[in-house]
Amino acid sequence: MNRLHPLSAVSYAVRYGFLWLSLSLFLVGALASISELLSGRWVPVAAVGGLAFGIGYGIAYYYRFGYRITDDTFDVASGVVARRSREIPYGRIQNVDIRQGVFQRLVGLAVVSIETAGGQSTEAALNFVSEAEATRLQNEIRRRTADGKRKAHSDAERDDSRVEDQEFIGPLPASEFDSDTPSSEHAGIGPGPGAGDRIHDRSPTEFEEPERKRLFDLEARELLLYSFTSFRPAAVAAVLFIFFFMTDTIIEYLLAIAQPLGGPADIETGTAGSYGILTIVSLVNGIIVTYLLSVAYAFGTYYGFQLGRIDDDFVYERGLLQRYSGSIPTGKVQSVTVTANPAQRLIGYAGLWVETAGYGPSSDSGSQSAVPLAERGRVYGFTERLTGVETPRFERPPPVARRRYLVRYSLVAAGLVAVAVGVTTVTILERWYLAGVVFAAVPVAAHLRYVNLGHYVGEEHLVVRRGFWKRRTTIIPYYRLQTANTRRSIFQRRLGIASVVVDTASSQSFSDAAPTIYDIELETAREVHATSRRRLQSALSERSQDDDLSLDVDFTDPDSSGP
Amino acid sequence: MESLHPRIRLLWIVQGVIYAVILGLVLLAVDRWALNVPTVALAGVVFGVFVLGGLYAVRLYQVWKFELQSDALYLERGVITFVETAVPFVRVQHVDTQFGPVERLLGLSSVVVYTAGSRNADVRIPGLPPERARDLQDTLRELAVESEADDAV
Numbered sequence: 001m002n003r004l005h006p007l008s009a010v011s012y013a014v015r016y017g018f019l020w021l022s023l024s025l026f027l028v029g030a031l032a033s034i035s036e037l038l039s040g041r042w043v044p045v046a047a048v049g050g051l052a053f054g055i056g057y058g059i060a061y062y063y064r065f066g067y068r069i070t071d072d073t074f075d076v077a078s079g080v081v082a083r084r085s086r087e088i089p090y091g092r093i094q095n096v097d098i099r100q101g102v103f104q105r106l107v108g109l110a111v112v113s114i115e116t117a118g119g120q121s122t123e124a125a126l127n128f129v130s131e132a133e134a135t136r137l138q139n140e141i142r143r144r145t146a147d148g149k150r151k152a153h154s155d156a157e158r159d160d161s162r163v164e165d166q167e168f169i170g171p172l173p174a175s176e177f178d179s180d181t182p183s184s185e186h187a188g189i190g191p192g193p194g195a196g197d198r199i200h201d202r203s204p205t206e207f208e209e210p211e212r213k214r215l216f217d218l219e220a221r222e223l224l225l226y227s228f229t230s231f232r233p234a235a236v237a238a239v240l241f242i243f244f245f246m247t248d249t250i251i252e253y254l255l256a257i258a259q260p261l262g263g264p265a266d267i268e269t270g271t272a273g274s275y276g277i278l279t280i281v282s283l284v285n286g287i288i289v290t291y292l293l294s295v296a297y298a299f300g301t302y303y304g305f306q307l308g309r310i311d312d313d314f315v316y317e318r319g320l321l322q323r324y325s326g327s328i329p330t331g332k333v334q335s336v337t338v339t340a341n342p343a344q345r346l347i348g349y350a351g352l353w354v355e356t357a358g359y360g361p362s363s364d365s366g367s368q369s370a371v372p373l374a375e376r377g378r379v380y381g382f383t384e385r386l387t388g389v390e391t392p393r394f395e396r397p398p399p400v401a402r403r404r405y406l407v408r409y410s411l412v413a414a415g416l417v418a419v420a421v422g423v424t425t426v427t428i429l430e431r432w433y434l435a436g437v438v439f440a441a442v443p444v445a446a447h448l449r450y451v452n453l454g455h456y457v458g459e460e461h462l463v464v465r466r467g468f469w470k471r472r473t474t475i476i477p478y479y480r481l482q483t484a485n486t487r488r489s490i491f492q493r494r495l496g497i498a499s500v501v502v503d504t505a506s507s508q509s510f511s512d513a514a515p516t517i518y519d520i521e522l523e524t525a526r527e528v529h530a531t532s533r534r535r536l537q538s539a540l541s542e543r544s545q546d547d548d549l550s551l552d553v554d555f556t557d558p559d560s561s562g563p
Numbered sequence: 564m565e566s567l568h569p570r571i572r573l574l575w576i577v578q579g580v581i582y583a584v585i586l587g588l589v590l591l592a593v594d595r596w597a598l599n600v601p602t603v604a605l606a607g608v609v610f611g612v613f614v615l616g617g618l619y620a621v622r623l624y625q626v627w628k629f630e631l632q633s634d635a636l637y638l639e640r641g642v643i644t645f646v647e648t649a650v651p652f653v654r655v656q657h658v659d660t661q662f663g664p665v666e667r668l669l670g671l672s673s674v675v676v677y678t679a680g681s682r683n684a685d686v687r688i689p690g691l692p693p694e695r696a697r698d699l700q701d702t703l704r705e706l707a708v709e710s711e712a713d714d715a716v
Contacts, residue, residue: 117679357679482654482680486647493645503680514681533649537634540653540710 001066001077005109008128012058017051024050067126069140072148074114076124088123090145092116094358095368097326098134105323110134114141115358117505138327142313145329149312211310216371216382218305218318226351226373227299229343235294239286254282272428302372314354314370328368332356334480334506335515336370336387338379338473345471350379352386355506367506387475392463394454400495401453401519405446413438455517457531460539462502464515474515479539480504484529488522498525502532564628564639570669571690572624577665579616583609629688634710636676636703638686650686654678655707660696672696676703 028046032039060080068075073087099111109128116123129137218226243250251267258281264270270278303320310327317325333354340350352371370386371379384391420435448468456463465473485501492498500517517528587609594600622642629638635649659675666672672693676686691699 481651482678482684483651483686484649487641487644488646489644503678503684505679506681529647529649533635533651536651536653 001068001075004062004065004067004126005128005130005133007107007109009059009062011128012061013055014058016058016061017054020050020054020057021047022050024053067124069137069144071144074124074141076126086124088114088116090141090148093141093145093329094332094356095326095328096138096141097324098138100131100319100323102321104128112137117357138325142310142327142329145313146311149331212315213309214306215309215314216305216307216374218302218372218374222349222373223299223302223305225344225347225349226302227295229341229347229349229373230294230298231291231341232294232297235290235297238293238297239290254278254285257281257285302369305369305372307370316368316370318369326368328354328356332358334504335474335476336383337367337475338383340376340471341469344373348376349373350376352379352383355504357505383475387461387477389461389463389475390458392456392458394456394463394465395520395524397450397453397519398497398521399450401497402446402450404491404495404497404519405449406442409442409445410439413442453518455520455528457528460535462515462528462532464502464517466516466518476502476504476515477539478532478535479543481532481536484532486525486529492519496522498522500525500528564630567624567627567688567690568671568692568695569624570671571627572620574665574669574671574690575620575623576617579613579620582616583612586612627690631702631706636686638688648686650676650678651710652703652706653710654680655703658700658703658707660693660700662693666690674699674703 024046025043028042032042057080061078064080064083065078066076070087073089074093075085075087077083077085094115094117097113097115099113100109104110108131110131111128112124112126112134113122114124126134126137255263255266255278258278259265261277261281262274263278263281264274300320300322302318305316305318307314307316309315309330312330313327314330315325315327317323333356335355337353337355338350339353344350351369351373353367354370355367371382374382383389416438417432417435420432424430424432452466452468452471454465460477462476462478463473464476465471482503482505485503486498487501488498497519498521499519501514502517503514517525520528587605590600590605590608594605619642623640626642626645627640629636631637632649634653635651636655638646638648638650640646640648656677656679658677660672661675662672666689670693671690672695673687673689674691674696676688678684678686688699
């Protein structure tokens with residue numbers, strides 16, 4: 001069994017020391033206040049005792065924590081009193097992530113997390129190992145995973161797969177993922193000559209020194225564009241948090257800048273007009289600060305982003321202050337999604353995400369950014385090489401769907417007006433009918449929702465597009481299908497339409513629901529449902545004949561290998 | 564297509580009664596501590612929920628159908644939203660039979676099929692006679708093993 005880096009003993013000692021210090025102080029305080037047995041004199045004793053116990057526990061934890069790489073499994077044993085020993089088979093590992101905070105980078109430490117599809121949290125977290133050990137673990141696990149896979153298919157010759165692969169590598173047609181993109185944009189993105197020949201001709205010994213191929217580097221321009229065009233909801237939480245802790249200072253500041261514009265002299269005295277100005281000034285300030293925080297956060301998160309490939313794994317790196325690096329086996333990719341918000345669509349850019357069944361290092365979903373932002377044409381070309389999907393020709397839902405959204409959004413607008421009426425009855429505001437303006441947005445909203453919907457039933461993939469604010473185009477290989485659902489609410493039944501939910505094993509968060517084809521004609525929906533099922537079966541039987549089960553396509557993008 | 568056991572209606576009606584009773588208690592509490600609720604209205608609402616619950620139970624029983632098809636377990640269900648689900652056998656992770664206290668009283672069992680999916684990941688077939696439930700569990704397990712895929716997550 002290997003131990004963690006000795007400095008983690010210090011870290012655990014400090015952590016548990018503080019924990020037990022505060023716990024014992026709290027206990028003594030609570031007991032002293034309810035009984036006469038304990039008095040304030042015991043506080044120093046409790047403090048020293050708690051601290052000593054915590055430090056001891058932390059050090060014991062370090063000595064009782066061990067990990068080991070065996071031939072078939074990665075083993076972790078932990079626990080001071082209650083012991084847990086865990087064995088994770090290499091074939092079940094979804095991704096291996098390395099995380100380094102600012103302080104950890106200074107002293108050369110890293111946190112290694114190993115994710116599998118089961119469970120609600122990280123299966124093995126090594127706090128901390130040295131940087132070199134982290135990289136060694138990542139490489140070692142990758143090598144053993146690949147070895148295991150090769151052993152399992154050693155009967156079959158790899159020559160077959162090579163022929164198979166080349167079908168995907170040929171020059172691909174210019175892609176057109178959405179109908180409003182002129183296809184000329186994407187010309188000249190095909191893979192360079194011989195791009196696919198490299199990884200298939202290797203002998204097993206070459207695994208010893210993994211060769212890293214660069215697939216994508218985020219350039220400075222792209223990083224800036226991404227930071228400025230994306231929005232992180234976390235920024236809202238951060239602003240609220242700051243406001244909560246510095247309420248007085250912030251209110252003073254807002255008053256100070258609102259005053260020259262006609263704001264109230266202080267928070268207690270003011271007219272309706274001056275309060276209105278203060279509100280507007282505060283809102284504008286809040287929005288600007290939130291936006292700037294979001295920009296800074298996105299910049300810090302994706303600074304120095306690189307995507308590469310080693311053998312059958314994707315590897316990525318990113319982060320300005322906190323560094324992340326991870327590896328995702330290509331065979332574990334469940335679906336890929338192209339995202340673009342309105343601002344990014346305007347400048348012709350898009351991002352690419354891959355979903356696995358594990359949990360990402362920075363989010364609770366298994367969604368990992370493969371390309372944060374790049375020109376749309378490059379992203380589409382890359383996606384097509386990655387999945388082998390043909391250029392989709394999207395079908396839209398019938399126009400009756402748009403009527404449905406019109407009704408739905410009208411109801412929302414009516415609700416807002418009702419709220420406005422309610423507000424006027426309890427405040428000094430009077431003109432509730434001004435809220436009727438929201439009805440003007442209804443047709444626009446309904447139309448935008450409608451035009452962004454689309455689906456394409458491909459040979460091997462189902463492509464689903466939806467959303468205006470964050471348009472997501474998800475490419476689902478049929479062989480990743482878990483369940484297929486056709487749903488019809490009473491309203492949909494009246495209009496003869498249905499929604500198809502295609503579930504995969506990717507662990508999505510609540511905000512990103514399973515890919516759904518909304519409001520298509522019932523007949524089409526049934527067809528999609530049946531086709532998906534049929535193609536799942538044919539894909540499975542093909543794959544069981546094939547020796548290689550991973551998504552073994554070469555998708556080196558010569559354009560993105562940097563300057 | 565196979566239907567559920569008719570006695571499942573009783574279970575759903577009991578559930579409706581429970582909802583009606585809870586609603587009645589809430590209204591009573593409102594009447595006692597907040598607004599004045601006329602007794603007629605209270606009784607009317609509780610009775611209305613009870614009747615709706617009964618109709619819902621009957622209708623749900625009528626639409627609830629399932630079938631073992633060549634490649635997948637296929638289910639149809641839903642009163643408000645009608646859902647057709649196909650669970651390919653190859654995606655079945657494990658199969659449970661379960662029964663709650665009321666189901667046990669009525670002599671019924673449920674079969675729960677788990678997949679690795681993120682939404683609709685567990686599919687429940689309620690209201691089966693215990694021997695049918697066990698039978699279905701065995702069949703599903705065999706079919707799942709037979710069609711085992713190599714690309715487990």
